[in-house]
Amino acid sequence: xxxxxxxxxxxxxxxxxxxxxxxxxxxxxxxxxxxxxxxxxxxxxxxxxxxxxxxxxxxxxxxxxxxxxxxxxxxxxxxxxxxxxxxxxxxxxxxxxxxxxxxxxxxxxxxxxxxxxxxxxxxxxxxxxxxxxxxxxxxxxxxxxxxxxxxxxxxxxxxxxxxxxxxxxxxxxxxxxxxxxxxxxxxxxxxxxxxxxxxxxx
Amino acid sequence: xxxxxxxxxxxxxxxxxxxxxxxxxxxxxxxxxxxxxxxxxxxxxxxxxxxxxxxxxxxxxxxxxxxxxxxxxxxxxxxxxxxxxxxxxxxxxxxxxxxxxxxxxxxxxxxxxxxxxxxxxxxxxxxxxxxxxxxxxxxxxxxxxxxxxxxxxxxxxxxxxxxxxxxxxxxxxxxxxxxxxxxxxxxxxxxxxxxxxxxxxxxxxxxxxx
Numbered sequence: 189x190x191x192x193x194x195x196x197x198x199x200x201x202x203x204x205x206x207x208x209x210x211x212x213x214x215x216x217x218x219x220x221x222x223x224x225x226x227x228x229x230x231x232x233x234x235x236x237x238x239x240x241x242x243x244x245x246x247x248x249x250x251x252x253x254x255x256x257x258x259x260x261x262x263x264x265x266x267x268x269x270x271x272x273x274x275x276x277x278x279x280x281x282x283x284x285x286x287x288x289x290x291x292x293x294x295x296x297x298x299x300x301x302x303x304x305x306x307x308x309x310x311x312x313x314x315x316x317x318x319x320x321x322x323x324x325x326x327x328x329x330x331x332x333x334x335x336x337x338x339x340x341x342x343x344x345x346x347x348x349x350x351x352x353x354x355x356x357x358x359x360x361x362x363x364x365x366x367x368x369x370x371x372x373x374x375x376x377x378x379x380x381x382x383x384x385x386x387x388x389x390x
Numbered sequence: 391x392x393x394x395x396x397x398x399x400x401x402x403x404x405x406x407x408x409x410x411x412x413x414x415x416x417x418x419x420x421x422x423x424x425x426x427x428x429x430x431x432x433x434x435x436x437x438x439x440x441x442x443x444x445x446x447x448x449x450x451x452x453x454x455x456x457x458x459x460x461x462x463x464x465x466x467x468x469x470x471x472x473x474x475x476x477x478x479x480x481x482x483x484x485x486x487x488x489x490x491x492x493x494x495x496x497x498x499x500x501x502x503x504x505x506x507x508x509x510x511x512x513x514x515x516x517x518x519x520x521x522x523x524x525x526x527x528x529x530x531x532x533x534x535x536x537x538x539x540x541x542x543x544x545x546x547x548x549x550x551x552x553x554x555x556x557x558x559x560x561x562x563x564x565x566x567x568x569x570x571x572x573x574x575x576x577x578x579x580x581x582x583x584x585x586x587x588x589x590x591x592x593x594x595x596x597x598x599x600x
Contacts, residue, residue, distance in 0.1 A: 194412055195410060195412070196397070196398035196403065196405035196410075198405065198407070198410075199533070199534070199590045199591065199594075200397075200526075200530065200590065200591055200593070200594040201397040201398050201399055201405065201591040201594060201595075202395060202397055202398075202594075203396045203398055203401060203403070219395075219527075220526065220527055220530045220590075220594065221527060221531070222534070225410075254552065255556055257556050257557065257559075259559055259562060259563070260562065262559050262562065264556055264557070264558055264559060265556075266552065266555035266556040270555045271551040271552055271554065271555035272551070273555075274551075274554045274555045275550075275551055275554060275567055278554065278566050280572060282572060283547065283551075283567060283571055283572055283575055284551075286547070286575050286579070287547065287548065291548075319409070319428060319429045319430065320429065320430055322409075323408045323409065323429040323430065323431055327408060330537075330540075330541065330582060330586070331582075333541050333544050336541055336542055336544045336548065337544075337548045339542070339545050339548075340544075340545050340546075340547075340548025340549045340551070340552060341548070341552060343492055343495060343496065343545060343549050344548075344549050344552040344556070346484075346492050347492075347549065348553070348557070350487070351468075351563065352563075379409075379410075380410065383409045383410065383411070383428065383429075386428070387428065
């Protein structure tokens with residue numbers, strides 16, 4: 189039995205009774221068609237696996253250079269954080285803060301936050317302030333823009349191709365994987381399930 | 391009289407925007423601030439002052455959109471020659487050099503998406519103001535689109551960041567971010583907040599009251 193047999197649609201406010209769904213299906217609002225809740229297979233295990241993989245890739249992506257530029261015997265390599273510093277140096281501190289926030293701080297917080305909330309749940313425990321951490325992770329979702337950054341890298345490569353020769357760095361590959369791993373983590377995450385678990389183990 | 395739709399508000403239930411828990415609400419919303427007992431989020435029947443806030447943000451975004459497109463987004467210095475690029479001149483450069491797909495990506499992400507998003511939000515605001523009951527499902531879908539596409543406009547900002555970090559070859563070549571980058575980032579951030587502050591449930595409130 190569910191403690192909260194009703195759910196309200198987020199986009200049109202219509203109330204629906206919660207029914208148990210077969211695995212892999214989603215309940216949609218009868219009036220506006222937005223997704224109400226889903227039942228994903230092995231949601232917790234799969235999300236944790238993707239989050240751990242994501243953390244490893246995240247560290248790699250930030251530790252190694254993205255691209256290496258070669259021109260007339262000169263080498264120049266750049267990591268993401270160097271880009272942030274370079275904007276700061278050019279007195280674009282707002283811009284540099286935005287890039288830092290959307291590409292480093294938010295994705296990093298989301299990955300560690302998810303692990304912090306989900307791993308104890310796996311063992312039927314709840315870590316300190318879990319509900320608040322999970323709420324913040326969900327709220328920051330739109331501000332993590334790694335996949336957009338990846339597109340930015342591809343455009344930059346094409347743009348520079350005429351100017352100099354470009355060698356992709358290790359971080360470029362780990363970034364590429366990270367996008368898919370992050371998308372996987374988001375796809376397998378079932379927020380309703382997490383909230384139910386948090387409720388039960390409180 | 392039409393039977394009242396069974397919405398959370400009609401049942402005096404507050405729907406938590408972050409954890410979906412329904413809490414019993416007061417009959418008068420202005421009584422006091424209510425927080426979700428499960429996750430601590432602030433609860434409202436509808437997002438507070440949604441229409442006014444969204445209008446203000448949409449209008450500011452329209453204003454910032456102009457310098458974002460007119461001013462240079464980056465300055466390339468190569469062998470002592472300095473050249474400034476706007477977003478559109480970048481697109482034209484790619485078309486001229488035959489790189490159509492990249493030109494299309496930049497045009498869609500930087501010029502088309504922000505405008506479409508602003509026009510959709512303006513349209514939704516006007517439709518809500520007029521209390522129309524015209525195609526609510528499609529209008530809700532339009533809202534969902536604006537929420538999803540806005541982030542892709544950040545592409546140009548990231549391109550400038552990467553180029554600035556990478557092209558620092560002293561006298562040979564260097565790239566600096568231009569003022570349009572700042573204006574453009576403001577447009578993206580403001581339109582994202584505008585989409586978040588619009589409450590699609592108002593579309594449906596008007597249907598019930600029609």
